[in-house]
Amino acid sequence: MIAKRLFTVCFLLLALLQTKAQYVPTKENLEARKAFEAMRFGLFIHWGPFSIPGSGEWVMNNRNIKVKDYNRLKDFFNPIEFNAAAYVSLAKSAGMKYITLITRHHDGFSMWDTKYSDFNIMNTPYKKDIVKMLANECHKQGIKLFLYYSLLDWRREDYPHETGKTGQKTGRLGKKGDYASYLQFMKNQLTELLTKCGKIDGIWFDGHWDQTAPEGEKDRSSRINWKYDEIYGLIHKLQPWALIGNNHHLSPFSGEDFQMFEKDLPGENKAGLSFQEPSDQLPIETCETMNDSWGFNLTDNKYKSEKQVVHFLVGAAGRNANLLLNVGPMPNGKIQEEFVDTLQATGKWMAKYGETIYGTKGNVIKPQTWGLATRKGKTIYVHLLNDSGADYIVLPGFDQKPKSAVLFDGGAKVQYRLENGGLHLMVKKDPASIDTIVKLELP
Numbered sequence: 407m408i409a410k411r412l413f414t415v416c417f418l419l420l421a422l423l424q425t426k427a428q429y430v431p432t433k434e435n436l437e438a439r440k441a442f443e444a445m446r447f448g449l450f451i452h453w454g455p456f457s458i459p460g461s462g463e464w465v466m467n468n469r470n471i472k473v474k475d476y477n478r479l480k481d482f483f484n485p486i487e488f489n490a491a492a493y494v495s496l497a498k499s500a501g502m503k504y505i506t507l508i509t510r511h512h513d514g515f516s517m518w519d520t521k522y523s524d525f526n527i528m529n530t531p532y533k534k535d536i537v538k539m540l541a542n543e544c545h546k547q548g549i550k551l552f553l554y555y556s557l558l559d560w561r562r563e564d565y566p567h568e569t570g571k572t573g574q575k576t577g578r579l580g581k582k583g584d585y586a587s588y589l590q591f592m593k594n595q596l597t598e599l600l601t602k603c604g605k606i607d608g609i610w611f612d613g614h615w616d617q618t619a620p621e622g623e624k625d626r627s628s629r630i631n632w633k634y635d636e637i638y639g640l641i642h643k644l645q646p647w648a649l650i651g652n653n654h655h656l657s658p659f660s661g662e663d664f665q666m667f668e669k670d671l672p673g674e675n676k677a678g679l680s681f682q683e684p685s686d687q688l689p690i691e692t693c694e695t696m697n698d699s700w701g702f703n704l705t706d707n708k709y710k711s712e713k714q715v716v717h718f719l720v721g722a723a724g725r726n727a728n729l730l731l732n733v734g735p736m737p738n739g740k741i742q743e744e745f746v747d748t749l750q751a752t753g754k755w756m757a758k759y760g761e762t763i764y765g766t767k768g769n770v771i772k773p774q775t776w777g778l779a780t781r782k783g784k785t786i787y788v789h790l791l792n793d794s795g796a797d798y799i800v801l802p803g804f805d806q807k808p809k810s811a812v813l814f815d816g817g818a819k820v821q822y823r824l825e826n827g828g829l830h831l832m833v834k835k836d837p838a839s840i841d842t843i844v845k846l847e848l849p
Contacts, residue, residue: 429638429661434647438607439663442649443689444765445503445550446723447756449749450693450732451493452508452700454515455479455530457737463701466513466560472577473561476513477525484531488739490543496741497549500749501756503764504550506610506730509537509599511554511701512573514561518603522594525561541603550607552649553599557592557613557632564588569629570616585630593640600644608649608663609641615655626656634661651691657682667692671718672725673773690727694718695734696745702734709744712751713840719752719763720789720841724778726768755840762787762814762843771801776835787814788844790835797834804829806848814843 431439456463458479466476497505510516516526518537527536537553544551559565560573566583567573600606617629638650638661649663658665665688670680672690684690696715699706710718715731722729733745756763766780766787776799777791786808790799804824811820811831821832835842 429642431663432642432646435642435649435663438647438649439689442504442550442608442664443726443728446728446763446766447500447502447719448504448506448550448552448691448728448730449493449497449500449502450506450554450700450730451735452511452732453485453702453735453739454508454511454513454517455483456511456513456515457702457735458483460702460704460737462699462703462706463508463511463513463734465701466576467572470575474577476561476576480515480525480530482531483527483737485536485735485737485739486532488532488536488539488735490536490539491547493540493741494543494547494549496746496749498547500753501760502549502731504552504607505540505544506552506554506608507537507540508554510556510595512556512558512560512613514556514559516595518599520595520598522591522598537599538603541606545604551603551605552608552610553603553606554610554612555592555596555599557611558616559588562588562591564591566617566630571618572616589633589636592637596637596640597644600641600648606645606648608651610666611650611652611654614652618654634659638662649689655679655682658685658688662688664689664691666690667727669694671721672727684725684727690725691730692722692727693730693732695732696748699734700732702736702742707744710748712748712755715748715752716755716840717791720778720780720791721773722768723763723766723780724768724770724773724789759814759841759843762789762845771803774799774802777841784848786846786848788831788846790833790842790844793835793837798830798832800828800830802828808846809849810845810847812845814845815839820844 452463456465459465514525516523519528519535520526541551560576563578563581564584564587566585567578568582618626641648641650651664651666652662653666653668665685667680669677671692672684675681696710697706698708719729733741735741762780766782768780770779770781776794777789780787811822823830831844833844
């Protein structure tokens with residue numbers, strides 16, 4: 407009997423400890439999640455000394471550049487053409503509602519005035535705090551700001567590189583990593599970012615995958631304990647509204663406020679990275695490039711067209727996700743004209759059709775070969791992205807007649823009928839348009 411009572415007490419204590427450790431978001435955080443989901447469109451910025459070689463942000467790893475050699479990049483990283491106001495204005499003109507900026511990528515370079523690393527923007531010829539300048543401009547122009555922060559580092563000795571998959575030939579001394587030291591370093595830097603730049607709307611982590619088995623293997627557990635409870639707890643303590651996402655390609659962990667997919671629309675996994683199931687509890691975001699590169703790549707001219715961007719944006723919204731679209735500025739700080747032109751063209755489309763994207767819910771129907779649908783209250787926006795091959799399209803599962811069905815452009819009535827299997831709309835995609843939209847009003 408005593409043993410049974412002791413077991414019961416231990417079980418209750420364990421349950422109490424687990425309950426106490428469970429993340430409970432604040433009211434401000436829950437409100438921020440709703441606002442984030444409603445924004446639907448954001449700008450990703452991959453930029454730093456890695457832009458100088460013109461071979462993307464992984465150049466240090468891909469070329470096995472030694473730390474002592476890579477350090478020289480800071481001596482001629484001088485982005486005199488950087489204009490924070492122009493960056494924010496470009497995002498707004500594209501119809502974007504938030505910006506996610508690289509503050510420290512896997513090469514370990516810090517884009518702000520940090521006292522915890524000499525490898526930072528203040529020790530370049532530029533000598534100006536880029537993160538703070540962009541933060542001030544975002545606050546001024548009323549656009550949300552998220553900060554990307556790498557969990558791995560190809561330079562630091564205390565990062566547990568001996569169990570990592572990348573950066574193995576960058577000339578580190580081979581000493582065994584000291585995660586306690588590295589964790590404190592990250593906490594110190596995150597504290598700087600969250601206390602010196604005003605309100606920050608979220609932190610975007612990347613690099614967890616460096617400590618996991620290769621993609622496709624069943625065991626996706628990490629080789630180290632990242633102690634996310636401490637990292638996430640610090641962020642939520644400093645800025646309770648700040649949203650946390652982690653690009654680990656797994657189902658969300660406790661303490662995370664949104665789920666992300668990389669170069670994939672949720673559920674598609676065409677890139678072979680995003681095989682996790684989309685969350686039905688958290689906001690979702692997918693990130694994509696405007697050519698094939700994240701960081702500036704001098705020879706990558708596979709630029710996405712306005713049509714491709716709009717289709718990806720609609721595809722994300724139709725799956726109840728945001729689109730975070732990336733630019734890789736040039737070393738001098740300018741964003742190349744091919745990106746600018748496409749963003750401005752997309753902005754004109756959003757100015758006209760943004761009502762069908764902003765503040766909508768997705769997953770109205772399963773994605774069809776012809777397109778998707780979004781919903782706002784009793785209004786459904788049917789997006790015909792492709793020719794169905796027939797004079798009609800079918801919205802599967804609909805068994806209720808709409809009050810009205812009209813083309814979004816011009817308001818011309820669209821004929822419909824209810825049949826077994828769903829609502830048939832007598833409409834074809836306009837071959838001259840990027841997206842033919844039918845607006846349905848439900849009773």
